[in-house]
Amino acid sequence: MSCRTTPPYPSRSTPLLCLPPPGTPLPSSFSLCPCPAAPPLPLGMAAFVPGAAAALGRGTFLGSSAVAAAPPTPRASVAATRRAAALTMEADGSGAEGGAQYAVGDIPDVLVSILERKADEVAALKAEVAAAGDAHPIAVLLASGAPRSKAFVSALRKPPGCLAVIGEIKRRSPSKGLISDIKDPALLSRHYNEAGAAAISVLTDGPGFGGSMADLEAVVKEQARKKGQYPGPSVVLRKEFIIDPVQIAEAAVAGANAVLLIVAALGEARTGELLAETHRLGLDAIVEVHDEPELAAAVAVGAEIIGVNNRDLRTFEVSLETAERLRAGIPEGVVAVAESGIEECLDAWRVRDMGYSAILVGEALVKAADNSKTDGHSYSAGYNNAKGLIKAFLAKGSVKYGPSTTAAFFGKGEGAKESLGEMTV
Numbered sequence: 548m549s550c551r552t553t554p555p556y557p558s559r560s561t562p563l564l565c566l567p568p569p570g571t572p573l574p575s576s577f578s579l580c581p582c583p584a585a586p587p588l589p590l591g592m593a594a595f596v597p598g599a600a601a602a603l604g605r606g607t608f609l610g611s612s613a614v615a616a617a618p619p620t621p622r623a624s625v626a627a628t629r630r631a632a633a634l635t636m637e638a639d640g641s642g643a644e645g646g647a648q649y650a651v652g653d654i655p656d657v658l659v660s661i662l663e664r665k666a667d668e669v670a671a672l673k674a675e676v677a678a679a680g681d682a683h684p685i686a687v688l689l690a691s692g693a694p695r696s697k698a699f700v701s702a703l704r705k706p707p708g709c710l711a712v713i714g715e716i717k718r719r720s721p722s723k724g725l726i727s728d729i730k731d732p733a734l735l736s737r738h739y740n741e742a743g744a745a746a747i748s749v750l751t752d753g754p755g756f757g758g759s760m761a762d763l764e765a766v767v768k769e770q771a772r773k774k775g776q777y778p779g780p781s782v783v784l785r786k787e788f789i790i791d792p793v794q795i796a797e798a799a800v801a802g803a804n805a806v807l808l809i810v811a812a813l814g815e816a817r818t819g820e821l822l823a824e825t826h827r828l829g830l831d832a833i834v835e836v837h838d839e840p841e842l843a844a845a846v847a848v849g850a851e852i853i854g855v856n857n858r859d860l861r862t863f864e865v866s867l868e869t870a871e872r873l874r875a876g877i878p879e880g881v882v883a884v885a886e887s888g889i890e891e892c893l894d895a896w897r898v899r900d901m902g903y904s905a906i907l908v909g910e911a912l913v914k915a916a917d918n919s920k921t922d923g924h925s926y927s928a929g930y931n932n933a934k935g936l937i938k939a940f941l942a943k944g945s946v947k948y949g950p951s952t953t954a955a956f957f958g959k960g961e962g963a964k965e966s967l968g969e970m971t972v
């Protein structure tokens with residue numbers, strides 16, 4: 548049987564036959580699509596070595612050691628960028644040691660203001676930890692480090708043809724404003740988990756994304772309740788603009804398994820430092836990139852998980868072409884995550900076929916889970932929609948798909964088929 552999940556994909560505007568009309572008899576026999584294992588991916592990184600990245604003539608990255616030496620630029624935001632970067636580097640007395648910082652591009656404006664805010668948040672957190680003395684759990688962890696469990700990276704590593712879903716708890720964003728009034732992040736994470744999400748991403752930034760450390764703690768606590776059950780807990784990502792080890796320690800103390808490191812915000816040297824700190828503190832990191840120079844930086848620092856953000860933070864445009872273009876540059880053995888703009892199962896299958904091991908989905912899931920008409924703590928049909936969508940993302944044998952809402956509902960069955968492997972009815 549042919550596999551309609553392989554390219555070329557129908558365009559979204561093509562009306563998709565998703566279901567037979569009610570009453571149509573099911574075919575007497577079908578089998579799961581034996582999608583062939585993804586072909587070996589070429590290692591295209593030769594073109595992306597750090598030196599070559601500089602030669603691409605991008606703007607100047609103003610982080611780390613480059614802060615002092617950076618040439619003047621007309622962008623008004625640069626002063627703010629420089630301040631944020633300088634504060635970041637000074638915060639723990641570290642910074643890039645020598646060496647030329649190659650270009651990773653100007654920091655997008657949206658990040659500049661967030662990073663300024665983060666520098667203030669970090670200063671406040673450090674003051675709080677210092678005031679509490681050496682016994683503060685963050686101080687203890689920073690002093691001693693912790694063994695790595697690698698639980699997060701293991702949960703995301705999937706064989707070719709399979710996907711891990713990272714379901715995000717996302718209330719709002721700078722580009723979209725309010726997305727969903729999530730009243731009970733823990734309950735939403737329970738539904739994500741029951742549907743088969745390998746991981747939960749919790750945004751902890753308040754002003755930009757409506758999240759908090761309380762959300763993270765609630766989700767960690769909820770997932771911990773699943774220990775020893777089937778399915779077991781989903782691992783948890785602290786989705787934050789990390790600029791300093793103290794935030795990583797804060798994430799670990801709250802029970803997160805991983806943090807996000809955004810190369811566009813940090814540059815190569817600082818990403819490398821914070822990645823090493825992340826591992827020293829026992830956690831894993833998704834290193835996020837959006838273009839070739841950033842990918843080169845992620846590879847150069849030895850990222851074990853690389854997230855390709857399909858959203859351009861300069862224009863907010865989302866295109867899965869970004870995931871497609873960058874996939875060949877992600878070395879074998881590194882877990883590849885496609886982030887942003889995955890709206891329906893076709894998108895998920897498309898990036899799966901590109902060779903991505905995991906997808907990070909926010910808006911589509913929280914909108915499907917809409918519980919604006921309930922108190923958010925009790926049953927809501929929206930939760931089922933979100934679950935169905937996750938199962939549809941995970942399905943690999945489906946030849947039936949359609950607009951998200953329909954696929955969401957019927958995706959439940961498709962997910963079940965996959966978990967049983969090959970079968971006939």
Ligand SMILES: O=P(O)(O)OC[C@@H](O)[C@@H](O)c1c[nH]c2ccccc12
Pocket residue numbers: 715717786787835856886887888889907908909910911
């Ligand atoms: O809501 P979406 O389009 O499914 O995107 C989720 C996630 O990728 C996005 O929230 C994200 C990706 N990288 C980030 C960095 C910071 C904040 C948010 C993000």
